[in-house]
Amino acid sequence: MNVHEQVQEEGVNRRKGLFITLEGGEGAGKTSLMEEAARVLEARGIQYMTTREPGGIRIAESIREIILNPSHTEMDARTEALLYAAARRQHLAEKVEPMLAQGITVLSDRFVDSSLVYQGYARGLGIEEVLSINMFATAGRFPDMTFYLDIEPEQGLARIAAGQGREVNRLDLEGLSFHHKVREGYRIVSGMFPSRIHEIDASGSFEEVAAALTARLDAALKDFGV
Numbered sequence: 001m002n003v004h005e006q007v008q009e010e011g012v013n014r015r016k017g018l019f020i021t022l023e024g025g026e027g028a029g030k031t032s033l034m035e036e037a038a039r040v041l042e043a044r045g046i047q048y049m050t051t052r053e054p055g056g057i058r059i060a061e062s063i064r065e066i067i068l069n070p071s072h073t074e075m076d077a078r079t080e081a082l083l084y085a086a087a088r089r090q091h092l093a094e095k096v097e098p099m100l101a102q103g104i105t106v107l108s109d110r111f112v113d114s115s116l117v118y119q120g121y122a123r124g125l126g127i128e129e130v131l132s133i134n135m136f137a138t139a140g141r142f143p144d145m146t147f148y149l150d151i152e153p154e155q156g157l158a159r160i161a162a163g164q165g166r167e168v169n170r171l172d173l174e175g176l177s178f179h180h181k182v183r184e185g186y187r188i189v190s191g192m193f194p195s196r197i198h199e200i201d202a203s204g205s206f207e208e209v210a211a212a213l214t215a216r217l218d219a220a221l222k223d224f225g226v
Contacts, residue, residue, distance in 0.1 A: 016100060016101060016102070016103040017047075017099060017100040017101070017102065017103050017104045017105045017106060018046075018100075018105040018106070018144045018145070018221075018224060018226065019096065019100060019105075019106050019108070019111075019141075019142075019143045019144050020037065020105065020106065020107050020108070020143060020144060020145050020146070020147075020217075021107075021108045021109075021110065021111040021113070021143040021145075021146045021147070022034060022037065022107075022108070022109055022110070022146070022147050022149065023110060023111075023113050023114060023117075023146055023147070023148045023149070023186065023197075024148060024149030024150065024151065024156075024186070024202060025149075025151060025153060025156050025179055025182045025183055025186070026153070026156050026157060026160060026171060026172055026179060026182075027151065027155070027156025027157055027158070027159040027160045028149035028150070028151045028156055028202045029149060029151075029159075029202055029206065029209060030109050030110070030149060031052075031109060032206065033149065033209065033210060033213055034050055034107060034109055036210040036213055036214055037107055037147070037213060037214075037217055038050055038107060039214075040214055040217045040218055040221070041105060041107065044218075044221060044226060046105050046221075046226060047103065047104050047105065048104060048105040048106070048107055049099055049104055049105075049106055049107070050107045050108070050109075051091070051095060051096070051106065051107070051108050051109070052108060052109035052110065053084075053087065053088060053091060053108060053109065053110040053111055053114065054067055054068075054083075054084055054087035054088070054091070054110075055087070055091070056091045056095050056096075056108075057090060057091055057094045057095050059087070059090045059094075060087040060088075060090050060091040063083055063086060063087040063090075064087060066083060067080060067083050067084065067087075067170070068169040068170050068171065069169075069170060070169060070170045070173060072170060073170065073173070075170075077119060077123040077124070077125055078125065080119055080123070081115060081119035081120075081123070081125055081130055081133060082133065084114070084115050084119065085115065085133050085134050085136075085137040086137070088111070088112065088115070088134065088137050088138060089137040089138065092137075092138055092141060096108070096141075097141075108143075111142075111143055111146075112131075112134045112138060112142065112143075113146060113148075113186075113189050113193075113197070115130050115133075115134055116130055116131055116134070116185070116189050117182055117185035117186050117188075117189055118171070118182060118185070120185065121181060121182075121184065121185030121188060121189075122178055122181040122182045122185055127185070127188065127189065127192075142193075142196065143196065144196070144224065145196055145198065145217075145220045145224075146193070146196055146197045146198065147197075147198050147200055147213060147216060147217065148186055148190055148197050148198065148199045148200065149200050149202035149209070149213075150183070150186070150199055150200065150201055150202055150203075151183075151201075151202040151203050152183075152203065153176060153179035153180050153182070153183060154176070155203060156179070157172065157176075157179065160172060198216050198220065200212050200213055200216060
């Protein structure tokens with residue numbers, strides 16, 4: 001077990017609710033698949049709440065508007081990383097931690113892995129450097145389980161262009177090489193946390209991907225004794 005997984009394991013013992021996250025590149029379908037994950041939790045009688053990053057609470061949503069605004073193309077990479085970390089801290093302190101402490105499972109669209117991938121690897125700031133920023137912001141908090149939706153960047157961006165995803169944001173305007181780096185970054189980060197991050201092929205139909213996610217989540221919950 002490496003130092004990152006040690007921090008993660010220690011965190012599990014300090015809280016009552018489970019912290020579950022969905023990750024993936026642009027157009028992977030995280031937002032739609034959150035509903036499928038929520039159905040699994042509901043079927044098991046698990047009390048839960050859903051949220052997203054950046055955002056989830058008023059201050060973090062305001063920071064989200066700054067980060068993802070398509071007109072903010074001049075934003076420096078370090079500024080971007082710090083803004084994500086700031087939004088994450090407020091969201092964690094104000095919403096996530098209180099819910100976990102009450103025994104409520106938190107299901108989040110993105111968390112710290114996104115920063116390690118997008119700013120650490122794709123922006124070239126360094127995964128360990130961005131991890132250090134976020135260890136301070138989160139006080140070492142990691143999700144209990146993460147589901148990474150893997151998809152070819154070309155297919156993900158085509159979904160968004162065809163109106164099958166969400167609104168276009170600043171990250172969608174990056175060149176294709178950036179999105180390929182994002183995918184590479186997710187594979188590296190998945191290797192850093194192999195017991196936490198579960199990879200799912202998101203290239204199929206919504207029904208196929210939803211079925212795969214449901215099966216993996218259900219199995220992971222059993223592993224946690226839920």
